[in-house]
Each structure stands twice: as structure tokens, then as C-alpha cells.
Amino acid sequence: MKKLILSILCLPLFGKRVCPLAFSKIEISGKGDFIPCCGDWLTSDYFKIEKSDDNLWNGEQAVKLRASMYAGNLSYCKTDICQTTLLSPFILSLLYFLGLLRYIFPQTSFNSKNLWKMNFKKTLMPAPPSMAVLQGDFRCNIACPSCRSTLITTNKPEDEERLARAQHLLDQNARGLSKIQLAGDGEAFFTKWHREQFKNFTKENFPKLKEIILYTNGLLVNEKSFNDLRPGTDFVKNIIISxxxxxxETYKLVRGGDFNLLLKNLYWMKSLRESGRIHTFRICFVVRFENLHSVISFVELGRKLGVDQTIFRPFNSWDNMGVVSYKEQAVHLSDHPRHGEFLEIKNQVKSLPRVVFEA
Ligand code: SF4
Structure with a gap:
């Protein structure tokens, strides 16, 4: 039923369908690109557009991306892999005023002034972004081979320069942000940059902030760190743990961390979910050859923890990974010798309650 309603809404009623993320969300990482979604979903032509470090939100890239949507060609988006629902500005506005938009796009947040301008095909947004993804600090307390080849606990001078640019952009947009996601490419409870941000997420600095979505490896998330990092942690309403x-044994192999410590923290997060202190509690598993045998026990772990979602994702290739051979590990690819086993396990778990199998 939900799918049917969404399919009807997705018809190009009252104008071409646009991507709401390009009008509401920004990645703040100091890289100098306007990225409203996953950067891998944007084409190489997009990254050739001139950038303006100081005004990403209404800069050349943002304007061209939005114009491509009004024109209906989405020429800068890899539409074969993008998973975002596209809707016409009129339908977006209608859903916003009915209070339903946040259920369809829980990953972002909207501003009524910007939605209004979209109905007139404006590419410059009058209000700042309402959602930001903060990332770009790669420091972490562990070194998972699927992500990096060495432990990264310090920054080089060029990393510090990038983070200074990111901080400037964050300060510029702070007053409009109602939702913030961190981190994604480093550990938010470990890096100095993010730890300082938590201390700085005050009502004075971020007057509209309502919610933080925390991506973490969970090893440092406990009652003490939550207290130490207030007031920012008061806004943490959603936690997703990789x-x-x-x-x-598998955890030691694929992440190198202390599984018992992690379990202790996970059960503490479970208590936050049960008391209603946080709204969603999700756990995540990137499937590859080395952990395929552990999928079933992960589903069981999710059941014991009472999580909202147990998510399985495909193993993507990154620069500087610690995994020696991507092909050997990418068991989700149809030409992998153990792909049949992967499909069997996937079929066994994918329809179970609260399991999401994206791989
Ligand atoms: S790639 Fe998808 S999510 Fe990203 S801007 Fe384009 S349509 Fe939106």
C-alpha cells in the first residue's frame, strides 16, 4: 500500500520531478564541492563545474544541479544507482504542509521558503540548508580493512586546512540547520574536530537544531562519553552502528575491535531506545567474503538488541582500503565463486522482520 501511494506520488504531477536533497541538504567536509547526497551518485561532469568554496549552497554547482532537475534531465546524477525518491515541487510542498514529508525523506529536513521557490523553478535558495552531513575527518580508533590500510589517529597539515574550510562552512550555515548527521568517514566520538562540535552544539549557536543522526563504530559510545560530550549528545536521536x-572472532578479523566492549555499549544504547531517549537504533553490516558466515548471527544480535533495523550493505571499493583484493571479497558480485552461497543466505534473512538487505 505504502509503495502504491509512493508510486502515484512519483508521477510527474504538476511539473517535472526533482530531487529534494539538492534543495535541502549539504555535505560539509571541506572538499569544496556541493554534495547533497552520496558523492558517488554524481557524474564526473558534475565535478568539473566550477566551485566556489565560500558559497557552496548557492554556488555554480548547486545552481546547475538544480537547473538540470527543473529541465527534467538529471544530467549530473547517476540515475541507475541513485536511490532517492523524486517528486514534483508541488507534491513536495503539499506533503510538507500535510506533515508527511519527514516520513518519506527521514534523511533530510525542509525549509518552507525553499520549497515555495522550487514551485517557481528558482535555483537560488533563499534559506540556508536545513540538513548537513559533517564529515571529512578520517581519524578513528580502529582501522577496518574495508575502509583503510592503516590506523589514522592524527591529521596532516592539509587535513587541518580542509577541516578549517569545513568549519567555516558549518559556521556560515549553523543557524538554519535542524538536522545534522555525523560522521561517516571517521569516528565522531574519537576525532577532536567532532568532539569539539558536540560541545559547540548549543541552542545559541544552532537555534533550530532538533536532531543529530550519529554514525559510529560504537566502541566509544557509552554513558560517560554521552555525558562528556553534552550538550551536543542531547540532540542525538538516531544511532546507526557499523x-x-x-x-x-569475525569482529576481530573485520574490525579489529573488542567485541565484548562493543556489546556492553550496544546494550546501553538498547536501554536508550527502550526508554524513548533515542528514536531509532540501527546496526549495519557490510557483506563480504570474510564475514558472510556471520550474517545469521548478526540478525540474531539485532533481534536480541531490539533494533529498529538490521541493515546489510554491499561491499564497495574505496581508495586506500586495507583489503588486498576487492574481487576476492566482493561476494555480492555475480561472478564471485561463492555468490551462490551469498544468495542463499540473503534469501534466508532478507524477509525477516526489521532486516533490510541492500547488498
Ligand atoms: S544523484 Fe540522486 S540523490 Fe543525488 S542529487 Fe541526483 S537525484 Fe538527488
């Missing part, structure tokens, strides 16, 4: 294993 684990990639359902047992301690």
Missing part, C-alpha cells in the same frame, strides 16, 4: 560481524 559492526560487520555477529560474533567476536
Amino acid at each position: 559492526i560487520d560481524a555477529g560474533d567476536s
